[in-house]
Amino acid sequence: MGRAPCCDKANVKKGPWSPEEDVKLKDYIDKYGTGGNWIALPQKIGLKRCGKSCRLRWLNYLRPNIKHGGFSEEEDSIILSLYISIGSRWSIIAAQLPGRTDNDIKNYWNTKLKKKLLGRQKQMNRQESITDSNDNNSSNNNKSPQNLSNSALERLQLHMQLQNLQSPFSSFYNNPILWPKLHPLLQTTTTTPDQNPKLASQESFHPLGVNVHHQNNHIKLAQINNGVSPIYSESNIEQSLNSVQEFQPNFGFSQDFRLDNHNMDLINRGASKELFQGGNEFELTNGSSWWSEEVELERKTTSSSSWGSASVLDQTTEGMVMLQDYAHMSYHSV
DNA sequence: AATCCGCTCAACCGCATTCTC
DNA sequence: GGAGAATGCGGTTGAGCGGAT
Incomplete structure (x- = not known):
């Protein structure tokens, strides 16, 4: 037995929205909001549309302050x-x-x-390939x-x-001011060579302001211990501090950590370089690296979406090495 | 002028997650 | 805690358009 459809497909209009439908939907939401129930909304307005379709139309097109095209x-x-x-x-x-x-x-x-x-x-x-055509020692490149x-x-x-x-x-990569600020708890840090000379040499510099270190199969990210940027609200800071322990190793951002227009504006004006000052390391102790967790996540799903996909788990050792290399790949700081 | 082809983007679909009872 | 409903998300589709042949 399959899932019940979200709406009566037979009596629902599909395809492009007419201006009249747009007006109806926009007027209603402007006046009353969505009412927290998209499924019921089209019936209230008298639209022969699926609730999901209404939601999509609103979010992608009718919502205020939507920009289309002209990406900078x-x-x-x-x-x-x-x-x-x-x-x-x-x-x-x-x-x-x-x-x-x-x-x-x-x-x-x-x-x-x-x-x-x-x-x-x-x-x-x-x-x-023209430049390297005489170089026979390119085995690494031939992975x-x-x-x-x-x-x-x-x-x-x-x-x-x-x-x-x-x-x-x-x-962009040479200009930290342009980097998106994703999590105030992250910053650059260093790994001393005596801790693990080999891995220390693989220290990677991430353009998002995160240095990633691999040590004993753990990932080390950086944690701020002071100087939290003023661009984050107090509630967000608190939330972020609370979330450190369960921090997801996908370079540190959560959906709850969003930049609003104001923050973007600050960033555009060059604020918050100080975000990434001083600090201690903390360690992700789940024993996994960011990519392996993502792969594991994807393995649990049947979706073919996103990078890696379930098939990554079936890679040859070489393939996994490639992924690790990818994870280690450095942006060398200037 | 006709038609073929590639591109764009709005919208749909199905699945995963979250919410509610 | 479990089931069903609602929502969110990412991949895919297809209509419409413009340029090439």
Whole structure:
């Protein structure tokens, strides 16, 4: 027995919304709000639409202060860095871009930004292959990523591209002020060579202001011990402090930690570099690394979505090494 | 002028998660 | 605690459009 449909499919209109329908929906929500029940809403208004359809229309189109198109280079940069960090979590990415919807960003990524970046990557690969054609010691570069899922491969490619100084976003990566601020508890830190010389050398610098260290199969992120940025409200700070212990290793942000217009504005004006000052390390003690947790999460689902996907677990050792390399891959701080 | 092709984006679908009783 | 309902999310689809042939 399957799940009951959310609405009577036979009596529900599909397809593009008419201006009249838009007006009805917008007027009603402006006056009364959604009433906390999208399913019942279309009946109240007299719309022959599914509640989910109404919700989507409102969120993606009718809601106030929605921006369509015209993505700035800075927005490109934010989308890119977040996609590399967390994959296709469009709602989280959208939360960092006021006025943008997850659907919009998703479409923009799939139709324009991805092509733009991967196109440049191909171009650069061609140039490199000419330069390196006489180099027979390129075994490391020959690790075939064929076993990686498309999304993981895509992110890997983008990540590699970002290391290239010719990257169109190099200015972004060299300019901390442009980095999105995602979690006030994170900051850069160092791992001393005597703790683990090999891993210390693999210290990775993340553009989102997080340094990731692998030690004894644990990930170490940084924790702020003072200087919490004023751009975060007290309640958020408290929430964040409380959330440290259960901090998710996906470079530190939670859906509850969103930037509003005001915060974005502060960031745009160069505030909060001091976010990442001083501090102690804390350790994720669940014994997993950020990617393995994500893989594990995906393994539990049947969804083919996001980076990695369930198939990642079935990768060859080499494939897993590739993923680890990816996780370790460094942005060298300037 | 016709039609083919690729691109864009609004909307749909199905699944996972959260909420409510 | 469990079941069903509601919501949220990400992947996919397809109509519409413009450029190429």
